[in-house]
Amino acid sequence: MTGATTLVAAMATNVWEGTRNRVLELVRRRDADRAAALRVQLDGDAGLVLEEGEDADLVRDDLVRPWARRIAALLRDHPEAADDVRAMVEEAALPHSAQSWSQHITAHAGGAAFGAQGPGSSVHVHHHRPASGDAPV
Structure with missing residues (x-):
């Protein structure tokens, strides 16, 4: 591969x-x-x-x-x-x-997403709190 x-x-x-x-x-x-x-x-x-x-x-x-x-x-x-x-x-x-790397990670409806790649990477944590009415049923 x-x-x-x-x-x-x-x-x-x-x-x-x-x-x-x-x-x-x-x-x-x-x-x-x-x-x-x-x-x-x-x-x-x-x-x-x-x-x-x-x-x-x-x-x-x-x-x-x-x-x-x-x-x-x-x-x-x-x-x-x-x-x-x-x-x-x-x-x-x-x-x-x-070389370059690109990574896109998305979390929805109160989920959490993490990602890192390549030398010297760091992890950024983003929380999404759904507004009222956005939460899953």
Whole structure:
């Protein structure tokens, strides 16, 4: 899953070409016939991400599972490729300064919601007391 998430996150970024080439080489060494079709798939998916602009993250979310299945199948058939997948993840990882996280948590009708993520996170607690007539029946 980490390999798929990293691969998809790299699409339409400055690390995409190197990441794509690393994946293609990884596959080419094990199945040269499959590499050409995979290149078309990679370029097509990266094109989808690029076309969506502001909605690119939604497209990336949709692409993670299919790529996770493809990478899992590769590792099932070629367990020796695990080190190559790890190397791709390390090479494609965006520097911490370029990473950002966003999280939205909502509580309704007297509920409480908590959340934290990333280094140096803090938790902010907000209580919502429903006005009269807002309480659930």
